Amino acid sequence: MIAGVKGATHRALGTVLGLGYGTAAGLPIAGVIGCGLLAPLTAAGPLSPDIDLQRSWRLTDRWTPDELLGRRGPLQHRGITHWWGLALAVTLLWWTALAPLADGGRGSLLAHGAGALLAGWWSHLAGDLVFGRADVRSGRGPGIPVMPWWAHVGVTLRVGGALERAALVALWLVAAAQVLASLGLLDRVSPTAR
Ligand SMILES: [Zn+2]
Numbered sequence: 001m002i003a004g005v006k007g008a009t010h011r012a013l014g015t016v017l018g019l020g021y022g023t024a025a026g027l028p029i030a031g032v033i034g035c036g037l038l039a040p041l042t043a044a045g046p047l048s049p050d051i052d053l054q055r056s057w058r059l060t061d062r063w064t065p066d067e068l069l070g071r072r073g074p075l076q077h078r079g080i081t082h083w084w085g086l087a088l089a090v091t092l093l094w095w096t097a098l099a100p101l102a103d104g105g106r107g108s109l110l111a112h113g114a115g116a117l118l119a120g121w122w123s124h125l126a127g128d129l130v131f132g133r134a135d136v137r138s139g140r141g142p143g144i145p146v147m148p149w150w151a152h153v154g155v156t157l158r159v160g161g162a163l164e165r166a167a168l169v170a171l172w173l174v175a176a177a178q179v180l181a182s183l184g185l186l187d188r189v190s191p192t193a194r
Contacts, residue, residue, distance in 0.1 A: 007044040009164055010127050012171035014043025017123040018116045019178040025102070025112055032182045036175065038113060039120030048124045049081040071150035072138055079149035084125060086148075091118055130155045131164055 018039025022032035042048050051057055052075065066073030074080035098114050101107030125144055133156050134142045143154015157163050180186045 006160055006164065006168075009131070009168045009171070010044035010048065010050075010124055011040040012168055012175065013123045013127050014040040014120040015175045016171050016178065017043075017119040017126075019175060019182070021116055021119040022112070023178065023182055025115065027112060029182050031112060033179070035112065035116035035119070036179070038116040039123065042117045042120035043123045043127075049078075049121065049128070050124070052077050052079060052081045071147075072140065074149040076138065076140065076149065077135075078128065078132070078140060078144060078152065080145075082125060082128060082144045083148050084144065084146075087118075087121055087125060090121075094118055128154070130167075131157045131159050133158060 015036050019032055019036040021039070022035030025031075025035075027035065044050065046054050052061075057075070061073070061075035064073075064075060066075045072079075080086060094111075094114055098111045100111075102111035102115075129143050132142055132154055134140060134152070141152030141154070142156040143152050145152050177186060
């Protein structure tokens with residue numbers, strides 16, 4: 001099986017970006033925390049770009065001649081679901097259809113809930129851009145595709161390596177700092193912050 005970035009790191013990065021989204025959107029603390037809890041859902045696992053590792057997806061790939069489209073086809077792992085263009089298209093859709101609803105009440109819940117899920121999805125792409133080497137067997141490059149499902153680029157750090165473990169710890173520290181900051185407690189625990 002082709003290894004993806006470990007779920008734990010993806011979830012941690014998703015949490016950081018979710019909290020960051022909530023803060024940037026100017027949400028109250030409960031909203032920020034809510035975004036931090038939502039984003040990991042689309043940062044790792046079956047609701048993330050790694051849906052392409054799900055058994056049903058793999059079977060579909062096997063029975064669909066999507067390879068006829070060239071470059072091993074859009075259904076390959078780290079294929080179309082890992083393309084930034086797809087994420088951008090959905091983000092633009094969100095921007096035009098849902099973001100305007102964020103004026104308080106239920107509309108805000110929907111708009112910012114979807115916004116947090118999008119932040120999680122983007123965080124997965126960011127994680128895979130940094131971690132993940134080329135797949136020698138299929139000939140796929142490292143990272144994520146620049147074109148819809150080919151021309152992969154990435155930093156090619158090893159999945160499960162020491163750097164990923166260090167990143168995991170650092171990300172949770174950042175997440176903790178974000179929560180403390182949104183509670184207004186960071187000034188008290190950090191002597192350097194004003
Ligand atoms: Zn992935």
